[in-house]
Amino acid sequence: MRIARFSYGETVSFGVVDGDPARPETLSVTPIAGHPFAPFQLSGEPVALADVRLLAPVLPSKVIGIGKNYADHAREMGGEAPAVPTIFLKPSTSVVGPAEPIALPAGAGTVHHEAELAVVISRLCREVPASRAKDVILGYTCANDVTDRDLQSSDGQWARAKGADSFCPIGPWIETTVDPSRLRIGADVNGTVRQDGTTADLLTGVDELVALVSQTFTLLPGDVILTGTPAGVGPIVPGDFVSVTVEGIGTLTNRVVARD
Structure with missing residues (x-):
């Protein structure tokens, strides 16, 4: 599973990335509810990865x-x-x-x-x-x-x-x-x-x-x-x-x- 952190419009979310990285046009990201550090569920519709801004996947304390x-x-x-x-x-x-x-x-x-x-x-x-x-x-x-x-x-x-x-x-x-x-x-x-x-x-x-x-x-x-x-x-x-x-x-x- 590929987990990304991204911004879409005015929203920043974690999401699950699907598709083939060798074919960027196939990539999409589906938001999840909350964060990925515990069991989670998908919480929205897939969005083309080209339409979002990928962020650092985590904000570490260190x-x-x-x-x-x-x-x-x-x-x-x-x-x-x-x-x-x-x-x-x-x-x-x-x-x-x-x-x-x-x-x-x-x-x-x-x-x-x-x-x-x-x-x-x-x-x-x-x-x-x-x-x-x-x-x-x-x-x-x-x-x-x-x-x-x-x-x-x-x-x-x-x-x-x-x-x-x-x-x-x-x-x-x-x-x-x-x-x-x-x-x-x-x-x-x-x-x-x-x-x-x-x-x-x-x-x-x-x-x-x-x-x-x-x-x-x-x-x-x-x-x-x-x-x-x-x-x-x-x-x-x-x-x-x-x-x-x-x-x-x-x-x-x-x-x-x-x-x-």
């Missing part, structure tokens, strides 16, 4: 990022992956949805894209064992962990580098049935492939990440865990169109602009 979780990316950044992956936070204000701009702040340094599989949490939880991780996962979506490399280097920690407004595009929807263990994941910029990897190369898998993160943080419905990025990260500048694609989920595209 985004938990995972660094250096692919060995090839750790090496391209000049080091080896740690025994326990690096954990960092991105604020909720960094989240934007499909087709919303990635707005680079004035004075931004070298800014990179990072294609990632994102995990969406379904319910309040803490200290979840890996064996029960699937019980607290609503589904998966695409994410771009946008990063200012100059600030990442100069600050010695990653809050400004990864937490700027619009530095966490997610979408286009949540896929609830995909198996996250072996999915192609990649990014292209202006149609040129930059990243092409597979989640089979995650050093710490999804279930173990949920266990690790929930040992420290209480997770709330809609919280997002970014699972790390494969090799091939690279610079983006105003005017670029960046697309993140995850097999079995879809494609998330955002344009890069200079912040007004």
